[in-house]
Amino acid sequence: DAKTTQPNSMESNEEEPVHLPCNHSTISGTDYIHWYRQLPSQGPEYVIHGLTSNVNNRMASLAIAEDRKSSTLILHRATLRDAAVYYCILPNNAGNMLTFGGGTRLMVKP
Amino acid sequence: EAQVTQNPRYLITVTGKKLTVTCSQNMNHEYMSWYRQDPGLGLRQIYYSMNVEVTDKGDVPEGYKVSRKEKRNFPLILESPSPNQTSLYFCAVKGLSSTDTQYFGPGTRLTVL
DSSP: OOOOBOOSEEEEETTSOEEEEEEOTTOOTTOOEEEEEEOTTSOOEEEEEESSSOEEOSSOEEEEOTTSSEEEEEESSOOGGGOEEEEEEOOOTTOOOOOOBSOEEEEEEO | OOOEEEEOSEEEEOTTOOEEEEEEESSOOSEEEEEEEETTTEEEEEEEEEETTEEEEOSOOTTOEEOOSSTTBOOEEESSOOGGGOEEEEEEEEOSSTTSOOEEOOOEEEEEO
16 A cells, blocks of 8 residues: 655644645555544544645645645644644555554644 | 444453443444554554455454444454553544545543553
């Protein structure tokens, strides 16, 4: 299964945009890129997913590199409630999400 | 509303005393799985099931059993718990497509003394 690499932690100021990077150099042509986040004391929750084109939803945007070897989750205006661990995941062909990895811990400063 | 329910939410037990953590869903999804989360190790998958009576090992299945007799339930069984199974456990549910959202339960914090 393709693996992902993310920075351990990032900091942001409140109300500023945040760009969370993910490298997935071994991605295959059919792998969707999923992002989840885990707020303190909660289970992970879905954020966004995409295949080739950039994607937007009410929570975030996902920018996917043209070669698909990396992607960036964009929070347009970080709030204190966005402080969480963000996971970039590539499910295998069966749609089975195996390992979440360490993710990126986002800290948001007021 | 999509719901994944786990019970109990907190459990303190002793080594060797069999226990079961239940997971149920109201979404009629085929795929259910169990993860454990330990500091510095992220979420690791224990077992998963792609339908009734179909289960398979994840990354860390040793010491655990599961069953899938009904679509909505996927209990995690620790026949003889040991202290190294002290962890935070999450049940997760999704459809079979690689684009389906995975829904997580609230977690069960287990301490084995």
